[in-house]
Amino acid sequence: MNDEVIITIEGLKKHFPVGSGRFTALNGIDLSFGKGEFAGLIGPSGSGKTTLLNIMGTLDSPSEGMAIILGESVGNLSARASALLRKSQLGFIFQSYNLFQVYTVFENVEFPLLLQGIEASKRKKMVLDALEWVGLTDKIKSKPAQLSGGESQRVAIARAMVKKPAIVLADEPTANLDAANSHNILQTMEKLNRELKTTFIFATHDEKVIGYVRRKIFLFDGKVAKDEKIEKN
């Protein structure tokens, strides 16, 4: 079922300048992802999960090797082209939600569509659909400060999903949530993955997340230590 490859990473290295020398955060990664995957980058703190996720999200660029996302080579993308790719095809979810505090739930979810220049009536329908997916239609007018952690993260999921991106990159999405909320949002994401064929890639060391993913990629010291796929029914 994962025949269409949408991410190809070969010989990827990432160095950060540290003092006079440099620190190698990713040290030769080879990976590929197919459409519709539900995969987790798993590893201890400092193993390079976030760094890898940022490069796949075109927020950062490789030092060596290449990363091809939806046919575009991340290292060679102009700022404008990478913004365009993110705008149309990539969704992000972060540990700290990063909601826009001054805007309502509706407006937070609406923002990616405004960037795309989608007209108002269509926008409204898409926002309501996305809030329906995450079960938050009753909080449309709330401000982020009035939401619980679980609700906030569900708004973040709706904001990432509203434009139906090809790939959603989620960095420790459950780290600030209790068990019940974690399961709840993981089930939501699993459902969206199934229904919309969106590829989800997580960076995590949370056992609960690991229990949901269908592919576990273990990172250790900037290298892939193990890559196993789990067949689920």
Add this chain to the structure above:
Amino acid sequence: MIRFLFKGLLRDRHRSLIPFIVTATGVMLTVVFHSWITGVLGNSIEFNARFAAGHVKIMTSAYSKNAAQTPNDLAILGTDTLTRIISEQFPEMEFSERIYFAGLVDVPDLSGETRAQGPSMGIGIDMLSGNQAEIERLNIPSSLKSGSLPQQRREALLSRTFAEKLGLHIGDTLTLVSSTMFGELALYNFTLCGTIEFGTTALDRGTLIADITDVRDALNMADATGEILGFSRIGHYNNEEATNIASRFNKSYYSEKDDFSLLMKSLAEQNNMGFLVEYSSKLKGILVFVFIVAMSLILWNAGLLGGLRRYGEFGMRLAIGEEKGHVYRTTLMESLIIGFLGSMAGTIIGLAISFYLQTYGIDLGPMMKNASIMMPQVFRARITPEAWYIGFIPGVLSSLFGTMIAGIGIYKRQTAQLFKELES
């Protein structure tokens, strides 16, 4: 999109209200301070112009060398004709003849013996011709403490304290003892018609004011005058104009060799007034400079703090696919709008306060009681055209610069880095 950002701007008080208040306050202070300084320095300059220096003053060359002693033996002759000619030659000025003189005021008793006596500083101005210009200039009507202005010949005004010290009442006779233009003893009787108080020690000690015709008679100065003061029809001192007129005048009337040739001096060229004139323009420059620097620093810091606070938002907007340039430009636009509105509010409030200070002024009389320099009692602000933009432009620019410098941070950092800084 723009509407969306504007909505956010209005809702986020840290982004809108606080910079708005900071800008408005700074701009307001600048406008008020500017109007106040312009007013106070202008008031002092005008005060000196009205009571002593004129905007320009014509004297004989010899008189000018000793002007403080008012040497009337070196007076200008043929003043009637001269005044008429220069009034045509320099229509931008209004000319008034004045005679300043020193003397003694002697109060005789019934038998003619001296009852009381005191030194006096006299001013002879036009009061009876029906032209009110000089009376207004010296602010006589509102300085009058008792009695009335001279209505006929041989009437004089005295400083209130001086009159009291001499035991004089309205209607009493006093004798001026002085010397004529030719150095002979001059004795002249006046009737005291009123007392005055200017609120300035220098003027309130022993001033006698009489019509210039009487003074001419008293000092034997027919068709002569010590000084001719010129006042600009603009209504206030303009150094360029005064300097220009003086040099034109001197070209045709002044000769270095002739002691009785006529010399015109601008206010700035007379007894240290130059300092005040120069100070006035320099101070404004310094004020604007200090304001721009201070405001830029404050707004830069505010912008920096606001920017840091918003790194998460910026990072997220970039992650969602907004371009860096767009984030930067919209942030600048926000600060431009806030800067514009804040500067506008500041200017309006500043002008309103300045207008109040211009209309009503502040009475610093009690503080000036013992000042021996010639200063007005009530200081008023003065709104000049500069007041409309002197705060406004720096207000807009500094909020723009502040955000620009703060916003460079967004450009210099990797997007991924914005999140890191947010989390730490």
